[in-house]
Amino acid sequence: MFLRAVAVGAMLLVAAVAAGPALGPAGGQAPPMFRTPLNGEPPTLDPYFAVDSASAPIVFLMYNTLVSLDSTGRLLPQAARSWDISPNGLIYTFHLRDDMYFHGGRKVTAADWKWSFERMGSPALKSTVGSVVVAGIQGYDAYQNGAAGIAGITAPNPTTLQITLNPARRGGFLNRLAYYAAVVVDKDVVQRGGNGWFATQDAGSGPFVFKEWAHNDHLTLASFPRYYAGAPRIAGVSVPIVTESQTQLSEYLANQLDFIQVPLGDYKRIRADPTLGKQLLTYPRAQVLFLGLNPRVYTAFKDLRVRRAFAMAIDKAKISKTVFFGFFTPANSIVPPGIPGFYAGYKGLPYDPAGARKLLDEAGVSGKLPPLSIAMNPFSPVSQMMAEPVAAMLKQNLGVDVQLQKTEFSNFIANENKRTVYQSFMTGWSADYLDYSDYLDFLLYSTSPLNRQSYESADFDKLVDQANAAPNEAQRIAIYHKAEALAVTDAPMVPILFSQFAYLKKPYVQGLQTTPAVNGWLPFSGVRIVK
């Protein structure tokens, strides 16, 4: 009786489950979908807010910028067919394509760009993208204080967009325009859609169109047949949300995914594998991994000699070789290779334990320094992989006891922002857009919210201001190099390594282009699947 009841109950349950509505199709997709995962659910798909690692790649596939970058970091025309720059370097006239369409079917015009840039810089919206892209335009400050629009942006006719820059903040304007979030949006979609307009549609003109967003499960993008550069040669992009990197790897091995980022812990094994080794793609990433020193909490860091001693006691080459098998390279400077103007040949501070101990003696703190704790950014296991050898080196070379502090991301970022919690922190910074300002202005300028080291140097600030007002790129980079050298020797942070991307790509995927920025790839408009 009991057994029978159990069996019947179980069968009913199985039947109920099998009849369930959400069982859905068997995941059978048209063959030429390109399948690559996201690490997490995107918090938004509004391009002006999509600045995290989950939202950015999706936005990147659906929208267009005025100019873009190729695999080598060279500027290319995109929505702008060409541009002229006035002799004083302040007026940019963009000649727009007349064959670019929004996914809704309407042609993209110069007025759309003006509307988009004003939305991006809107004081009500407070988008950080706006503060990168349009803050250097004449009239931006007035717009923040209530003016009707940004006076420096005009659209004399549908294919001409003219932008006048503020002389004091003109630096790197084209590089900023190539920021993946500096895109044009279809105002009809944004205005009609209200809050959360991006949840069911996109407002872009890029190679792929929003099709479906099943939260915490997957996103599907279809290719856009009227894309100005020709319809992509894949049916679309299928983007499952797979939070575990090991699960991503297993799915790749089981041919359920075409392109994945390699978990660092598996890198060595994959490289040695005769089959997988051939599918491995590695290339430089515009990312610097560094130890931030916070003098507000660990007061000994107020003394330049102590900061410099810590920087000189860390053997970057050894960490690169022994922990990262040479895959990540020692960082002598702050701005990584891949950023235009990279300070090649700059030696930075040497690894010199004896010199470091001497500096501590001079500062009168030798043997008296309190234990230091290093908080590790939990976003990636890399922070811990770097913090462990650094702790050993500081103990061995300077006699400082180091504790490693582990926490979760939400807590880490909140404490970092407070600036009064962590004595030091191991973290990294990757490029949003390929420009010097993305590193030096953000990370070290005294009033920047991201200056979590609380670095205050009037000389450094002055150099950065000069760079931003420099009349041309060559002069600007020369000034930035001076600022960078100053920051390295002042040692508010210790740049330790420059990282690389490691991806696995199936041999039947062709035409994929990489970049040192963002997630490491350019929109898949040229990708083909040749089976």
Place this chain on the structure above:
Amino acid sequence: MARYIAYRVGMAVPLFLGAALLIFVAGHLAPGDPVQTVLGDHYTPAAGAVLRHQLGLDRPLPVQFARYLGDLARLNLGTSYVNPGLRVADLVGHALPISLRLAGLAVALATVTGVLLGVGAATARRAILDSLIQVGVVVGLSLPSFVTAAVLVYLFALRWPLLPVAGWGAPANYVLPVAVLAISPVAFIARIARASVGQALLEDYVRTARSKGLRARRVLFRHVLRNAALPVVTTIGLAFGNAIVGAFVVEVLFNIPGIARVAINAILQRDYTVLQATVLVYTALFSIVNLMVDVSYAYLNPRIRY
């Protein structure tokens, strides 16, 4: 019985209020903040203030709690803090059936297998079978699900590619996660079933039934199993709880968009509204399962009256 059920449902109201208050306070007191998590490295005090105001997080905690309760009373779970375009009810409505189906299947599988093994062990003539089952039970109880998951994925998805590694949608996607979720409940249902069947077999009424000449099978089904069922049913209730909790590992490993993954994301991102909703869902699930177990006692044992 109807009165008893009404009483139990009524008791659930303060339980929910308590759970809502606890999770609200715990969530807001925990270090970390949804605004800074969402904005990440693009956080500025100005951008943070705008978002904080939009989300209503700049109001005093009691005001936020009162507003939350008011919305809850109107069955409005609000929108996600991290993704303001997303209604929490939709998120839960999509994720919950997936987890329930997963847990339901795992419990069904565990019940059938566990009872069969338990009865088999209790009635086995040869002690070797009993010992084998006992060893299996210990192994099943000791193996953490992330280990069994890895082993099963390696064997059945990579070594012999019979099943998908992860994902959701096709019937084949159910097999491995359900198996992983069921392993530990199988073991403890088998253990309890063995013990209670073994005990019932020693009762006088069983000897009487046998002496009347009833066939062994009839004795087992009619007399032994019904009397041995109470502890087993309690265990099935526990197994359901176990499957729900086990989903926290299984949904992540197998990439299943269920309620446990929603909860984990909400915890990591301090997405308070979503977190509160998932805790309430779990409270409701456990209350319902407990009630069902208690009600089934009365059905199984006529001496129990409410």
